[in-house]
Amino acid sequence: MQPGDALEELELGEQEQEAPKGGEHPLGNALWDRLIPGISIPPALLPDRAIALLSVLLALSFVLLMALSIVNFRRVSMAWEALEEARMRDESSHTAAWLNLSQVQHALDKQLSKEAKAVRIQLLNVSQEVEKMQGRMAQCEAGCGKELLGRLQDLEARNALEPVLQQLEEVKRELSVVLEESRGLSRILCPTCPPGWLQFARTCYFFSSTTKSWLEAKEFCGDLNGHLATVSSEQENKFLANHVMENRIFWLGLTDSSREGHWQWEDGSSLSVSFWNSGEPNNVGEHGEDCATIFSNGRWNDVSCSNKEAWICERSC
Structure with missing residues (x-):
């Protein structure tokens, strides 16, 4: 090899090292094929494509977020409507229950007033009968008192005070029994009904x-x-x-x-x-x-x- 030929080869090698071939990527074709196999993108378009891809991803994420927000909002709205309906039904049931309770109380008050009126009438009749019986008992007591006084005087005249006192106690007990029976009858029986009744x-x-x-x-x-x-x-x-x-x-x-x-x-x-x-x-x-x-x-x-x-x-x- 001549010295001039060696110099020409050295210059050609330096030119090849300074400028890469037009179809070769700055990162190297081998490294680009490893990152994105099968796709060859010119170096000048790589930043624009990355920005566009990022924008598309952001838009899709925003759309997905909005869709999820709308779905959740509709679910919350449906749940709120269900709660409102339940509240209305609860208020209606409370109102109906209160109305029924008021009607029952009114009916009970009315029935009790009628029963109280009937009881007052019966008590009035009983009181009248008791007054009549008391009058009769007073007459009886007066008559019995005279009879007892006469018997007592007779017994005193015979110097038999002790037997007289015993007999007097017996008469008093008998009289109290009669009075009690009379009061019981006055509560049970009423005066005779008119003729034909x-x-x-x-x-x-x-x-x-x-x-x-x-x-x-x-x-x-x-x-x-x-x-x-x-x-x-x-x-x-x-x-x-x-x-x-x-x-x-x-x-x-x-x-x-x-x-x-x-x-x-x-x-x-x-x-x-x-x-x-x-x-x-x-x-x-x-x-x-x-x-x-x-x-x-x-x-x-x-x-x-x-x-x-x-x-x-x-x-x-």
Whole structure:
């Protein structure tokens, strides 16, 4: 090899080292193929593509975040609506419960007032009877006192004071027993009912032998300081039925003329017990059936108030 040839080869080697070939990446084709195999990107476009890829990733992340936020917001809204509906139902249930409690309290107060009124009437009757019995006992005590005084004087005259005192104590005990029995009878028995009336417990009943309309029968009982019969127990209903003549019906003081289907007694009290016949009351007929009657078997029936029927009056002893 000539010296000139060696110098030319050295210069060519230096030129190859100073400028890489146009298709070779600055990092080296081998290293780029390891990072992104199969894709060849010009060096000038690498920063722009990286920024675009990062922007796309950020946009996708933002969209995903918004979608998740919307889904969570809708879930929270649905949960809030469910809670609001539950609260409304709870308030409705509390309101209904309070209304029912108020109605029950009102009904109880009304029933207690009626019972208290009946008790006051009974106490008034008992007090009158006790006053009469006390008057009778006072008369008896006066008469007995005179008799005892006479017996005591006789015994003193015979110098038998000791037996007299013993007999006096016995008479006192007997008198106290009689007084106590009289008080007990005054609480149980009532005075004799008027002629033509029958007694049950502390009540007198009149069974008519003629017929009238319900209103006429009501007026008749009112003229006798009574009213058409009311029924408050099974025993009272049996008593009335036992005095109802066969194949006849008698008016009771029960009507729904003020409001159809709302049966109440003449004094305005509601039914506590009832003994309606099968299928009754049925309110049949052109003008309806608004007044109650009782059969001899104790069953009740509704008929027209203008019918002419027998009736039962009731009054206290």
